[in-house]
Amino acid sequence: MAKIIPVKNGTKKDVITNKASAFFMEKGFTATSMRDIAEAIGVEAPSLYNHIESKHEILKDICFDIARLFTGHLKKVELSGDSFLAKIESIIRFHISMMIEKYEAVYISDHEWKHLTEPFLSDFKNQRRNYRSRLAALLQKGIDNKEINPINPYVAVLTILSAISGIESWHRSGKKIYAESLEENMVHILIEGLRNQPRKSAGKALKKKSQSKIISLTTLKPSLKK
Amino acid sequence: MAKIIPVKNGTKKDVITNKASAFFMEKGFTATSMRDIAEAIGVEAPSLYNHIESKHEILKDICFDIARLFTGHLKKVELSGDSFLAKIESIIRFHISMMIEKYEAVYISDHEWKHLTEPFLSDFKNQRRNYRSRLAALLQKGIDNKEINPINPYVAVLTILSAISGIESWHRSGKKIYAESLEENMVHILIEGLRNQPRKSAGKALKKKSQSKIISLTTLKPSLKK
DNA sequence: CTCAAAAACTAATAAGTGTTAGTTTTGAAA
DNA sequence: TTTCAAAACTAACACTTATTAGTTTTTGAG
Numbered sequence: 356m357a358k359i360i361p362v363k364n365g366t367k368k369d370v371i372t373n374k375a376s377a378f379f380m381e382k383g384f385t386a387t388s389m390r391d392i393a394e395a396i397g398v399e400a401p402s403l404y405n406h407i408e409s410k411h412e413i414l415k416d417i418c419f420d421i422a423r424l425f426t427g428h429l430k431k432v433e434l435s436g437d438s439f440l441a442k443i444e445s446i447i448r449f450h451i452s453m454m455i456e457k458y459e460a461v462y463i464s465d466h467e468w469k470h471l472t473e474p475f476l477s478d479f480k481n482q483r484r485n486y487r488s489r490l491a492a493l494l495q496k497g498i499d500n501k502e503i504n505p506i507n508p509y510v511a512v513l514t515i516l517s518a519i520s521g522i523e524s525w526h527r528s529g530k531k532i533y534a535e536s537l538e539e540n541m542v543h544i545l546i547e548g549l550r551n552q553p554r555k556s557a558g559k560a561l562k563k564k565s566q567s568k569i570i571s572l573t574t575l576k577p578s579l580k581k
Numbered sequence: 582m583a584k585i586i587p588v589k590n591g592t593k594k595d596v597i598t599n600k601a602s603a604f605f606m607e608k609g610f611t612a613t614s615m616r617d618i619a620e621a622i623g624v625e626a627p628s629l630y631n632h633i634e635s636k637h638e639i640l641k642d643i644c645f646d647i648a649r650l651f652t653g654h655l656k657k658v659e660l661s662g663d664s665f666l667a668k669i670e671s672i673i674r675f676h677i678s679m680m681i682e683k684y685e686a687v688y689i690s691d692h693e694w695k696h697l698t699e700p701f702l703s704d705f706k707n708q709r710r711n712y713r714s715r716l717a718a719l720l721q722k723g724i725d726n727k728e729i730n731p732i733n734p735y736v737a738v739l740t741i742l743s744a745i746s747g748i749e750s751w752h753r754s755g756k757k758i759y760a761e762s763l764e765e766n767m768v769h770i771l772i773e774g775l776r777n778q779p780r781k782s783a784g785k786a787l788k789k790k791s792q793s794k795i796i797s798l799t800t801l802k803p804s805l806k807k
Numbered sequence: 808c809t810c811a812a813a814a815a816c817t818a819a820t821a822a823g824t825g826t827t828a829g830t831t832t833t834g835a836a837a
Numbered sequence: 838t839t840t841c842a843a844a845a846c847t848a849a850c851a852c853t854t855a856t857t858a859g860t861t862t863t864t865g866a867g
Binding site: 382383385386466469470504506507509510511513515516517518519520521524525532536537540541543544545546547548549550 | 608609611612692695696730732733735736737739740741742743744745746747748750751758762763766767769770771772773774775776
Binding site for chain 4: 584614615616626627630635636
């Protein structure tokens, strides 16, 4: 009769959550079965229910744990006395280090949250929207302050957050990159792209026909709900 | 007895692929059932098999169709006489417009490819690696040429591609952004972040303790395969 | 109208899902 | 050694899954 052996300073639930995280990242939440997780730990699937409520609870714990860390850091940055560009840089660095140190949980929180069940799904989406709004507000203040180039702050938030979330795919690729080098290079690209200083265009490719398609929810097909 | 009605210049298979794309994006490949797709079209699930081989074939078609478009554009850019920075800009603009015009298929190709079955999975991963290598090579030449700031070209590729793939999340958010504005802002941030010109740091946040953790496949837990 | 092919249908299969019920084993405190 | 709760087990349930087989309906050409 096998059993769950917790690591030092951890609970048996942590063992399950960690093993589940690896599977959720590798195969996705839906494609991972409780039997997958149980087998990897070395017990039978029903035994897991002595320690967890449900499969969805595991996902909820992962997502809300990560959300809490990001929100906590943002609050500290908002209260700091740094310049707005430095605030943004601090947030970028925090995201990168989270991606490096807790990449499975961050990846799941980024890519599998849609499988959360209510009321957690709505709660998570609200937190996400709120976080991005506050980030955009910081950027806007930096723009007003002339520290940051007058760009659309929502586009900038989008660009920053998704650039960083892509670090995950480098984890998979097997390419060796030092975390420090990754961080410095990525921070450079993003911060220099934001900094306010007039520049000339890259040339030929800039001459492009204008288009004015609006991106919004209205372009999404409705009613996919079951 | 309901039936599949193809749109002009399209096959019945196209109808299935398009409806499936919407579901794959909304719920993910695994969480989408053939009955979901069939019901949305207005037929019974087994009827779909008069037009497709399998659920996995739909995914394969979506992913390889998108891969073909990106590879085709890259080939044209490689053969052009533009500067390397202009080549990169052209690729960035192509990615953004693909994301705007075919966002469902691009999203699926980005996020659901891991559910491909062999031999298509290996083929897709090879194409992906190859594409990124060629992009990194263009960046490296731009660096050698002093058009582009001497950064790690792999990090730059990662930053560019993932920044753009995040446009999808703006589709979901309901925020109205003009496609033109999105493109110009995002191109600005990325191109200015790449351009070679010495700059000073953002300040306080730059003074950060050094870390030297290596990111590589070896840090991933092995043997999640079933 | 005839007839054949295309494409829909119903019924069923075999496998897999998360989870519960009830039972046995384990391990530490007394 | 006894005792008891924690935590493992087996068996099973009620569903859902992609897909196949076999049958009926629809459709368009001759």
